[in-house]
Amino acid sequence: MKPLNEVIAACPPSGIRRFFDIAAEMDDVISLGVGEPDFVTPWRIREAGIYALEHGYTTYTSNAGLPALRMLICSDLQQRYSAEYEWDTECLITTGVSEGLDLALRVLLNPGDEVIVPEPCYVAYEPCVAFAGGTTVRVPTRWEDRFTVDVDVVAAAITPRTKAILIGSPANPTGAVQPRETLQALARLAEKHDLYLISDEIYDRLTYNGSHTCLGAVPEARERTVVLGGFSKAQAMTGWRVGWICAPQAVAELCVRVHQYTMLCAPHVSQLAAVEALTSAETDVSEMVADYDRRRRVFVKGLREIGLECPEPDGAFYAFPSIRSSGLDSETFAERLLKEQGVAVVPGNVFGPSGEGHVRCSYATALPQLETAVDRMAAFLQSL
C-alpha cells in the first residue's frame, strides 16, 4: 500500500487517550479529568432545541450561519467587551471552536509558516497547525509567573517565517488568564512584525478575578486577530457543537469559503439553541459561573492543605497544581493516583513540556466528589 498522509501519520495520538482507557476499565473512579462542564445544558436551551426539532428545523442554514445568531454574537461582544464586529461580513458560525481553530489556521498559513504557541496549551493547537501545513514554535510559560506569557520570550522566538501567535485565555489546562497589558504588548509585537493573532476565547465567561479581555477589542490587534468563541463551556453545550469566528472581513470570508466546502454549516438545531442561549440564559450562565467559583475556592484550598502548591487559577475550570513535591513525574503521578486511589487527573506534560511537574484537575465536578478526591489525593501523597 502507498503511504498515508505523512503529516497526519506523524502526529502522535493525544496523551489523554491512555488515561481514558485505564479510567474506563475501573470502578469507583472520581474523574477530575473531564474537560467539559458537569452541568447539563440549561433546560430552557434544551427546550428550544426540542422545539426546533418538533417544528422541522432540520435543514441546512446559510454557510455562515443564521443571521439572528450572528447578530446576537456581535452585539454580545460589543456590549460585554466593546469589540466591534459586523455580523454579516466578519462573523461566521462553526461547529465549535475546534472547527474554528482549524479554519483559522488553514486560512492564515502557507506551507512552512511558523506559529508561536505559548505552552502548556490545549492539546489540539499543535496538531491543527501541522494539519494546516505550518510549524509550531513552542514558547514556555512558567508556573512561577502563573503561566502568563512573557512577551520578551515570544519576541525572541520570532523568525522571518513567523506568521501568527496562537493564544488561549482563559487557558486549558492552566486556568491562567492573560492580563490586559500582556495582550496589548502581544498586539504591539504582532503589529511590529506584521503577525496574525489567533485568540481562543472559549472560556471567556469563566473568569473569577477581574474580567476577560477580548483580543478583538484591543485596538492594535483588531485588524490582525481571529477571535474564536463558542457555547460549550459557559452555556454547557459541548455536545451541540456550535461556536463562532469573528475576524476582519478578508479572513472571515476565506474561513466561510473553507467552511462551505468542508462543513457546509453548523447544525441548524444547535444554532437555534444557541440563539436561545444568548437571548434568555444569562441567569443560568451566571449561576453556573458562581458555582464554579465556589468549587474552585474549596478545591484549591484543599490541594494546598494537602501540600500541593497550586497557582491561583483565575479562569476556566481547571486547577494545575505542581506535583513536584511528590518526587514523581506527571505521567507516573497520574497513573499511580488513578490505579491506587481511583482519582483521574491528566498529566501536565501532555499539554507541553512546561506542563511537566503538574497535573490538570477539573473542578467541573460536584463538591462532595471534589472533597473526596482531595482526601484520596492526600492518602496517595502519604503513601509515597
Place this chain on the structure above:
Amino acid sequence: MREILELLERDSSLSHDTIATMLGLPVEEVSARIAEWEASGVIRRYKAVVDWESVDDAISREKVVAFIDVSVAPARGVGFDDVALRISRFDEVTSVHLVSGGHDLRCTVVGRDIRAVSDFVSQRLSTIDRVMSTATHFVLKTHKRDGDVFAEPEPDHRLRVTP
C-alpha cells in the same frame, strides 16, 4: 451576604468553614452572620428535603396532601388576615397564601388519608366564621416541590477523561 443565605437555602448541611472558603470570607464573619440570622429569625430553622414517595414501605408513612381554595368574606379593618391566621394555626395546614383569582386563600392541608383531610375541611375549615366556600384538590403525585424535582437524576454522560 445574600450568597450565604442562598447557599444555606440550597444545602443547609454546608459547614461554616466551607461556606467561608466558597465565598472568600473569614469564617468568623460567616459564623457571626449566621448566628445573627438565627437569633433574629431570618433563618427560621434547618430541615431536610424528603421524597416520601421513594421511602421504602417499612418506614414510609401514609400521607395525603390537598390544596384547598377558600372563599372568605372580608371584614372591615382586618380584610382576610384574621381568618388566614386562624387557618394557619392548625397543624394540618402547611401553607396559606392570599391569592388573586376566583378564591381568596389557597391552603395546603396534609392528612393521614383522604378521610382525615375531608373531615378537617368540613369540620374545621368550613365552619370558621366568614368562610363562604371551599374547593378541595387532592394531590395525586408530586413532581417538583420548592425547586426540587422528584425524578431520577440524569446520569453523567461525560467520558471520564477528555481534553
